[in-house]
Amino acid sequence: MRTYRFLHNPAMRTYRLRAVAACALAIISTAALAACGSGDSGGGGGGGQSIQIWEGYTGVEAKTFAKLVAEYDKAHQGVTVSSLFVNNDYTLQKVQTAVAGGTPPDIAYLYGSWAPNVARIPSVVTLTNVVKQPSVDWNDFWVGERDVATVNGRVIGIPALVDNLAVVYNKDLFAKAHLAPPGPDWTWSQFVADAQKLTDPSIKQFGTAYVTPGTEDTVWHWEALLWEAGGGILNSSDTRAAFDSPAGLASLDTLRTMAVTDHSMYLDPTDSAYANLFNSGKIGMLVTGPWDLSAFPNVHYGVQVMPSYPGTDGGHQTISGPDNWVIFNNGSSRVATAEKFLLWLTAPAQVKYFSLHTGDLPTRASVANAAGFDAAMNKSLPGVSTFIDNLGNVHQARPQLASYPQISQAIGTMVVSVLLGKASPAAALATAAAKVNQILAGAGSN
Amino acid sequence: MAATTLSAGASRARSGTRRLRRAESLTGWAFVTPATVIIGTFGAAPIIWSLVISFQNNNGLSSVARFVGLRNYEAIRHDPVVTQAIGHTLVYTALFVPGTMLTGLFLAIAMNRKLRFMWLYRTAAYATMAISTISEALVFIWLFDPSYGIVNYFFSLLGLPQQQFLNSPSEALYVIVVMTIWGWSGFAVVIYLAALQGIPPDLTEAAAIDGCGRWAIFRRITLPLLSPASLFLAVWLTINALQLFDEVYLSTQGGPLGATTVLVYYLYQQAFVNFNFGYASAIAYLLFVVILIVTAIQFRVGRRFTYYRS
Numbered sequence: 222m223r224t225y226r227f228l229h230n231p232a233m234r235t236y237r238l239r240a241v242a243a244c245a246l247a248i249i250s251t252a253a254l255a256a257c258g259s260g261d262s263g264g265g266g267g268g269g270q271s272i273q274i275w276e277g278y279t280g281v282e283a284k285t286f287a288k289l290v291a292e293y294d295k296a297h298q299g300v301t302v303s304s305l306f307v308n309n310d311y312t313l314q315k316v317q318t319a320v321a322g323g324t325p326p327d328i329a330y331l332y333g334s335w336a337p338n339v340a341r342i343p344s345v346v347t348l349t350n351v352v353k354q355p356s357v358d359w360n361d362f363w364v365g366e367r368d369v370a371t372v373n374g375r376v377i378g379i380p381a382l383v384d385n386l387a388v389v390y391n392k393d394l395f396a397k398a399h400l401a402p403p404g405p406d407w408t409w410s411q412f413v414a415d416a417q418k419l420t421d422p423s424i425k426q427f428g429t430a431y432v433t434p435g436t437e438d439t440v441w442h443w444e445a446l447l448w449e450a451g452g453g454i455l456n457s458s459d460t461r462a463a464f465d466s467p468a469g470l471a472s473l474d475t476l477r478t479m480a481v482t483d484h485s486m487y488l489d490p491t492d493s494a495y496a497n498l499f500n501s502g503k504i505g506m507l508v509t510g511p512w513d514l515s516a517f518p519n520v521h522y523g524v525q526v527m528p529s530y531p532g533t534d535g536g537h538q539t540i541s542g543p544d545n546w547v548i549f550n551n552g553s554s555r556v557a558t559a560e561k562f563l564l565w566l567t568a569p570a571q572v573k574y575f576s577l578h579t580g581d582l583p584t585r586a587s588v589a590n591a592a593g594f595d596a597a598m599n600k601s602l603p604g605v606s607t608f609i610d611n612l613g614n615v616h617q618a619r620p621q622l623a624s625y626p627q628i629s630q631a632i633g634t635m636v637v638s639v640l641l642g643k644a645s646p647a648a649a650l651a652t653a654a655a656k657v658n659q660i661l662a663g664a665g666s667n
Numbered sequence: 668m669a670a671t672t673l674s675a676g677a678s679r680a681r682s683g684t685r686r687l688r689r690a691e692s693l694t695g696w697a698f699v700t701p702a703t704v705i706i707g708t709f710g711a712a713p714i715i716w717s718l719v720i721s722f723q724n725n726n727g728l729s730s731v732a733r734f735v736g737l738r739n740y741e742a743i744r745h746d747p748v749v750t751q752a753i754g755h756t757l758v759y760t761a762l763f764v765p766g767t768m769l770t771g772l773f774l775a776i777a778m779n780r781k782l783r784f785m786w787l788y789r790t791a792a793y794a795t796m797a798i799s800t801i802s803e804a805l806v807f808i809w810l811f812d813p814s815y816g817i818v819n820y821f822f823s824l825l826g827l828p829q830q831q832f833l834n835s836p837s838e839a840l841y842v843i844v845v846m847t848i849w850g851w852s853g854f855a856v857v858i859y860l861a862a863l864q865g866i867p868p869d870l871t872e873a874a875a876i877d878g879c880g881r882w883a884i885f886r887r888i889t890l891p892l893l894s895p896a897s898l899f900l901a902v903w904l905t906i907n908a909l910q911l912f913d914e915v916y917l918s919t920q921g922g923p924l925g926a927t928t929v930l931v932y933y934l935y936q937q938a939f940v941n942f943n944f945g946y947a948s949a950i951a952y953l954l955f956v957v958i959l960i961v962t963a964i965q966f967r968v969g970r971r972f973t974y975y976r977s
Contacts, residue, residue: 314939317727317728338726338728338942339728341726341728341729342728342729343729343730425814425815427814433834433922433923434919434920434921434922434923435920435921435922435923435924435925436920487814488813488834490808490833490834490839490918490919490922490923491808491833491918491919492920493808494808494809494812498815503815623726623942626940626941626942627941630936630940634924634925637922637923637924638924641834641835641836641923641924643836643924
């Protein structure tokens with residue numbers, strides 16, 4: 222009964238009309254939104270001269286990158302390169318959504334560990350022939366980078382960033398413990414002995430640290446050890462696990478001695494605490510990458526290559542986690558514009574400019590080997606030159622398989638179970654190898 | 668004559684009513700359409716779409732997805748990690764829900780009185796809801812750090828053995844329980860405080876005059892009158908507990924050794940780390956069924972203990 226009066230009140234009638242109008246508006250705007258999402262991917266309008274790039278640079282990297290882009294825009298009339306900030310950790314998720322909606326970016330910065338899965342996206346542009354051009358000088362990129370940009374012989378990206386692991390040590394703690402600082406020929410048994418001498422439970426000081434969430438960060442630290450001990454992750458045809466070997470045992474024994482026997486290793490379940498502790502002078506040595514150096518302003522640190530296992534053919538190795546620029550197909554003219562821009566961005570002059578301004582390692586060997594480059598880099602970020610030289614110790618890459626994330630989880634569980642003293646190295650290796658073989662067998666049928 | 672006029676009048680009245688009804692329903696639609704469109708686009712469509720995906724072998728990358736029938740659901744039955752994750756989720760829920768409700772009830776009763784600076788205490792209690800999960804996780808990581816944490820420091824003062832907390836597969840889940848109880852207690856406090864203030868003082872006064880002790884008043888009057896709030900909290904907190912993700916992602920990433928891998932974290936891992944979207948969607952539907960069953964049980968059991976004063 223109430224509604225009856227409601228509708229016959231003239232004021233309410235206008236209200237009703239307004240509501241209908243609002244409803245129509247809502248439908249129209251939703252439709253318009255949907256159209257924005259799927260239809261118009263031209264952006265630049267016909268000329269193919271406007272491209273969008275997704276990157277996750279912050280701070281000084283963002284500033285330097287913006288400068289390079291502006292420079293390119295200025296030199297290339299009619300071409301507009303617009304960049305959009307996306308948190309690197311989530312770029313692939315966002316790219317997946319954009320691909321499903323039909324509007325991928327023209328270029329995206331994607332982690333190298335995703336490469337085998339990125340290669341499965343249909344709109345990813347194959348760059349195999351592009352990088353063969355002599356002007357690109359593909360072999361000038363480090364081998365670790367080229368390996369990660371290539372999936373089953375197909376080049377899907379151009380290296381955007383390169384790094385590697387080396388040992389960062391606290392010079393003052395070494396001096397206090399009357400230890401000689403590590404030299405370039407040092408061994409893992411020396412590392413273990415130093416770690417023990419640097420440990421002092423009374424002041425909560427540890428010789429070294431290891432991250433234990435069991436994620437890829439746990440895994441790649443161990444993979445470098447495995448290679449140095451002369452082992453391999455998988456067999457040469459990537460069909461079976463190869464790490465259940467004497468080398469696997471030696472590498473896990475090294476970790477076990479420090480974590481379980483000597484208690485000289487701080488186990489960090491969070492993947493973030495270790496850096497603060499090193500900067501507070503609570504940790505003697507860290508196996509880490511150049512990105513952490515700027516987090517250590519309070520300590521007097523040195524950098525040395527990773528130790529070796531004498532008696533094996535591993536020598537001093539390291540592992541590299543390169544990232545890629547990947548091009549997505551938004552029509553041939555935009556692909557051409559994107560390729561041209563990327564080749565300019567990754568040419569030696571721009572690589573050198575970017576490294577000198579950000580402290581990031583150079584993605585090209587010719588830049589690293591140029592006279593005076595090391596010294597210039599070290600001035601802005603002390604110790605980084607060792608990481609640059611260490612790029613020469615990158616001989617292997619992680620398996621380029623779509624199932625690598627699962628393999629990584631099995632290895633992560635193995636390493637953590639040894640570090641926490643829950644399994645012996647031999648038993649952990651056997652369990653993980655069986656699991657990896659199962660994953661590799663299953664991947665074939667998928 | 669009279670009859671025709673009557674019937675003509677009746678039909679006029681009828682058509683008038685019809686017009687009225689149509690106008691009425693149009694107005695109704697006008698009001699609900701914007702919400703329907705938004706909920707339909709961002710709520711219902713993904714729900715249906717993920718059901719479709721759960722029957723596919725879908726990696727979320729390539730454009731082709733093969734229909735595999737119930738194979739994803741069968742795989743769940745043979746996946747030991749799913750069984751473990753369900754176990755962790757249920758243990759977590761069984762501790763978190765009563766823990767949060769008791770903490771909230773205790774604090775609400777303590778603050779349901781006239782005291783100086785009460786606004787300050789109430790704000791402090793509710794602040795746990797306003798603090799972002801990231802800050803919360805970071806603070807708890809340091810509190811429970813095995814070597815440098817203040818919790819182990821207090822343990823050593825009390826002569827208790829040092830614990831590994833987040834580094835121990837048998838303790839990590841309980842640290843997350845404590846962390847989330849702290850985070851959610853503010854919410855429970857607000858609900859309970861509102862409910863406590865809705866209890867008419869004449870009831871408790873009458874009971875006191877009749878010779879009831881404080882415990883008896885609490886047990887016989889306060890608690891039954893709080894039961895609607897308790898049921899609401901139990902359902903709400905349970906649904907949230909079954910969907911636990913943020914704290915795990917931020918503090919342990921499911922470890923150590925899978926000890927804190929709860930169902931939603933495993934789902935995330937399958938979808939966004941392993942690119943098994945089909946399998947992840949099937950797990951999501953399993954979770955949906957679990958939540959549906961648990962909530963139905965809560966309503967059924969809860970109704971028996973809930974007292975509505977109307």
